[in-house]
Amino acid sequence: MGKVAYYPGCALEGSGGPYDKSTRVLVKALGLDMETISDYNCCGAMEVKNIHPMLQTYLSSRVMALASQEMGYDAVMAPCNGCYHNLKKAEYETATSEKAMQTVQDLARKADDPVYQGDVRTLHLLEWLMEDLGIEGIKQKMKKSLNGIKIANYYGCMYTRPRQIFPEKDQGEGSESSYKPHFMDDLLGAAGAVNIDFPLKTACCGGAHTLSDSDTSTQLVLNIIQAAEDAGAEVIATECPTCHSGLEMHQIRAETEFGIKSSVKVIYFTQLLGLALGLSPRKLGVHENISDSIGLLKEKGIV
Amino acid sequence: MAIHEKSLIEPERLLNHETLVVDGVDVSGSWNTMITPRTLRDYDDDFEEIIQKYGGGENVHRCWQCGSCTNSCTMYAQNVQFNPRYWIYLTRLGLKDEILKDKDIIWQCVSCNKCTNICPKDVRPEGVMKALAHWMQDQEITEKSPSTHFDEVFWEEIYHTGRIEDASVMMGFFKRTNQPLVQEWLMVFGQRMMKYMPVAQMIKMGLNYAITPRTKSWGKTGEVLKAYVEEQKEVAHG
Ligand code: SF4
Ligand code: SF4
Numbered sequence: 001m002g003k004v005a006y007y008p009g010c011a012l013e014g015s016g017g018p019y020d021k022s023t024r025v026l027v028k029a030l031g032l033d034m035e036t037i038s039d040y041n042c043c044g045a046m047e048v049k050n051i052h053p054m055l056q057t058y059l060s061s062r063v064m065a066l067a068s069q070e071m072g073y074d075a076v077m078a079p080c081n082g083c084y085h086n087l088k089k090a091e092y093e094t095a096t097s098e099k100a101m102q103t104v105q106d107l108a109r110k111a112d113d114p115v116y117q118g119d120v121r122t123l124h125l126l127e128w129l130m131e132d133l134g135i136e137g138i139k140q141k142m143k144k145s146l147n148g149i150k151i152a153n154y155y156g157c158m159y160t161r162p163r164q165i166f167p168e169k170d171q172g173e174g175s176e177s178s179y180k181p182h183f184m185d186d187l188l189g190a191a192g193a194v195n196i197d198f199p200l201k202t203a204c205c206g207g208a209h210t211l212s213d214s215d216t217s218t219q220l221v222l223n224i225i226q227a228a229e230d231a232g233a234e235v236i237a238t239e240c241p242t243c244h245s246g247l248e249m250h251q252i253r254a255e256t257e258f259g260i261k262s263s264v265k266v267i268y269f270t271q272l273l274g275l276a277l278g279l280s281p282r283k284l285g286v287h288e289n290i291s292d293s294i295g296l297l298k299e300k301g302i303v
Numbered sequence: 304m305a306i307h308e309k310s311l312i313e314p315e316r317l318l319n320h321e322t323l324v325v326d327g328v329d330v331s332g333s334w335n336t337m338i339t340p341r342t343l344r345d346y347d348d349d350f351e352e353i354i355q356k357y358g359g360g361e362n363v364h365r366c367w368q369c370g371s372c373t374n375s376c377t378m379y380a381q382n383v384q385f386n387p388r389y390w391i392y393l394t395r396l397g398l399k400d401e402i403l404k405d406k407d408i409i410w411q412c413v414s415c416n417k418c419t420n421i422c423p424k425d426v427r428p429e430g431v432m433k434a435l436a437h438w439m440q441d442q443e444i445t446e447k448s449p450s451t452h453f454d455e456v457f458w459e460e461i462y463h464t465g466r467i468e469d470a471s472v473m474m475g476f477f478k479r480t481n482q483p484l485v486q487e488w489l490m491v492f493g494q495r496m497m498k499y500m501p502v503a504q505m506i507k508m509g510l511n512y513a514i515t516p517r518t519k520s521w522g523k524t525g526e527v528l529k530a531y532v533e534e535q536k537e538v539a540h541g
Contacts, residue, residue, distance in 0.1 A: 204415035212449035
């Protein structure tokens with residue numbers, strides 16, 4: 001695939017800082033190349049579609065147009081599930097509805113924005129790594145092993161649903177599955193982790209209502225944490241800043257408000273892969289996670 | 304036939320008999336529950352069309368009541384009163400009063416899209432939940448839900464600058480919903496976040512909060528989008 005345009009989105013600039021940091025150093029250490037879309041706008045997250053669905057379609061298409069028209073890329077890589085989902089949805093809406101494409105283009109002309117031509121493909125970071133390097137490519141770069149650390153890989157809702165907007169998934173061998181995603185399992189498995197059978201891979205963490213209906217979110221997060229612990233996981237690996245902060249926030253809320261303690265650690269998959277490449281925890285922002293995993297990583301001989 | 308979803312029928316209309324003889328036949332046992340019949344007059348023929356005009360509600364007419372949405376629903380697993388299939392059914396029949404019995408929970412849909420993923424008829428139930436919630440707010444049947452406030456704070460920030468900043472959206476939301484700005488669990492979260500945060504990033508986040516990051520090329524994009532949304536609302540709801 002070569003070089004891609006990197007779309008960090010707002011979360012990676014804010015609370016998802018460690019994810020941005022670990023993504024950048026990991027990509028570099030793997031010898032891949034990307035360029036940040038410097039003047040990007042928000043994709044609308046989960047919120048603006050409720051004001052009007054076209055807002056979300058437009059905001060996402062604007063990002064894709066910046067990448068193709070201003071920077072000359074045909075692929076945008078987003079590590080955030082929310083951004084990835086929204087860009088994919090906009091791709092789908094504009095490709096399947098002439099009216100949607102027309103509206104997007106009209107609005108762009110009115111706003112003096114670059115005009116989206118339907119010529120950009122969006123990838124999640126997981127997909128990019130699998131497509132460009134694959135399991136063998138990753139294995140070759142490994143300097144250390146994750147020493148059998150037991151991981152529950154958590155993908156969340158937006159990476160897989162609704163499956164209509166992800167045409168590359170569910171295409172048989174080698175492709176990602178929307179029912180039982182496995183790219184993160186594949187990558188971390190190649191790095192020496194033990195993937196445990198975790199039934200809630202694509203369950204919802206209640207991210208949409210983290211603050212507006214905290215009780216529901218705490219309950220949903222507890223379901224995920226408890227299922228992971230019951231299955232014997234030491235770590236929940238994440239690939240989305242919203243899921244990651246949601247798990248961390250509500251793990252704390254469960255502890256402070258309901259006295260329910262859990263010991264499973266929440267770590268970005270980029271940080272785990274980076275450790276296996278021999279990068280330091282500091283460079284990967286492992287200390288900046290709220291979930292304090294250094295003790296466990298030391299015990300396992302990973303750091 | 305067994306009565307499914309008995310919980311959806313008002314208790315006073317369920318007649319349970321110890322023993323029951325109908326036309327001389329003893330039907331005691333599993334046939335001993337009857338429902339008092341009634342004539343419906345409280346339906347609104349136009350209701351389905353009204354919901355279709357809300358973003359997300361467009362495909363509600365396609366539902367064939369298979370129940371897959373409710374069966375897969377994250378919120379149904381938390382609370383069996385949260386029942387997308389049933390609300391879609393009532394929407395199609397125009398039985399607004401029945402829907403209003405659940406007015407306080409419809410907004411709780413977490414947008415996990417399990418329903419939309421599984422629906423064999425592309426109804427997009429997640430969108431219908433949002434459409435129903437917005438209709439109720441527009442009709443002033445319910446107050447604006449916390450999640451609507453959140454959406455509005457979020458959109459306003461994008462409208463002005465093209466981007467959002469976590470802390471200022473959060474503060475804006477708490478102000479608007481009259482919640483205390485400092486909640487204990489969030490304080491603990493904040494403290495743990497600061498514990499190892501590099502100084503440079505702390506300064507950056509602080510600056511971001513003070514001066515929300517701006518998309519330089521944003522220009523008149525916000526204005527154009529706002530005008531579009533207003534125009535579309537005018538077309539849909541007059
Ligand atoms: S899954 Fe679709 S068709 Fe089936 S009941 Fe739900 S909305 Fe109707
Ligand atoms: S999107 Fe809402 S209605 Fe659909 S399954 Fe999730 S919680 Fe239920």
